[in-house]
Amino acid sequence: MPGVPLQDIWTDVNPVNSQAREATEYATQKPEALLDRVIRASSNDDDLILDCFCGSGTTATVAEKLGRRWIACDLGRFAINTTRKRLLSIPNVRPFVVQNLGKYERQLWAGVEFGDSNGAHAAARQRAYVEFILKLAQATPLHGYAWLHGVKGGRMVHIGAVDAPVSVGDVTQIAAEFKRAIGTGKDAPKTNGVDVLGWDFAFELNEVAKQQAAAANIQVRFLRIPRDVMDRRAVEQGDIRFFELAALSVEVKTNKRDLLLKLKDFVIPPDDVPEEARKAVKHWSQWIDYWAVDWDNKGDTFHNQWQTYRTRKDKSLQLEITHTCAEAGEYTIVVKVIDILGNDTTKTVKVRVA
DSSP states (O other): OOOOOOOSSOOSSOOOOTTOTTOOOOTTOOOHHHHHHHHHHHOOTTOEEEESSOTTTHHHHHHHHTTOEEEEOOSOHHHHHHHHHHHHTSTTOOOOOOOOOHHHHHHHHHHHHHOOSSGGGHHHHHHHHHHHHHHHTTOEEOOSOSSOOEEETTEEEEEOOSSSOBOHHHHHHHHHHHHHHTTSSTTSOSSSEEEEEESOBOTTHHHHHHHHHHHTTOEEEEEEOOGGGGOHHHHHHTOOOOEEOOEEEEEEEEETTEEEEEEEEEEOOGGGSOHHHHHHOOSGGGGEEEEEEETTOOSSSOOOOEEEEOOSSOOOOOOEEEEEOSSSEEEEEEEEEEETTSOEEEEEEEEEEO
8 A cells, every 4th residue: 555645734743842852951942753754755865954043953963863964054152052062962973063154144244234345435334333333332432543443441442353353463463552552642541451342252362362461561351242233123222242251271281192181260251141140150160061172283173072061961061081192292282162151262272292
């Protein structure tokens, strides 16, 4: 018998309940059985599956289990972190890349809001963008400087570019202009403080650049420009907050070619954290949801060579890991932490093994 054609209303797939093994506590999670039926019916082995709003990662998870290739996208940091952890829980999961394509969205937004970045209007467009961010940060615009864009509470303010991370070189230029501006007119710095607002920040910037600025007697703070500035409704409601970067402390001990890497401390600026979360955290490690290590970074992308993370069933988190290097020499180790707010913090450590 050929069987009965499947109807277009499916009543035999149950929703994900709170006790289900696959439950992630993600509000819009779909059952794997549903995506299993859809993917089997509409694709073959090694076909490419695209989910533009991946949420908790059900589509990517089922596609991986069924031997399909996949691309999963989402605007939410929490969604990406949930999907990443879920994929890593699959036995023998194939390697995958987590990419941040945020600058392309920002470039499109800036072009619509402030005009094309090419041609004679580039300078006017840049100034409009800077003054827009300064207004949201409640800072007063400054003129006549290249790297100091505003002032707030006696502290100078720099606004990072739309399409490039704030680098150590940028901080060098900011510090140099700050020193030249001291005592030179009505807009001269009143304190030795500088706030640097940026969309993205280069690896290790938070610590290296702070040390560099401190050597020049400048107190620098790094604050992240939130994606909410591109949301007109959030801007109109005044819901924009600029959060200071977190700081990670790591210890590495060597014994011949063996390494012991240990997380020692993780600090999130208290203003960034809801009060109920602050009260619930009794130890710094509770801020961390996931961390991973690239044992031999070559200055390119982060390679996820080891990771540990919390799950629904196991809330504990490993805080140290051992590793044996393949050969003697100098290694650049990069540690990536994702906190419970979904923010990434990285730490770079150079070690030499015999």
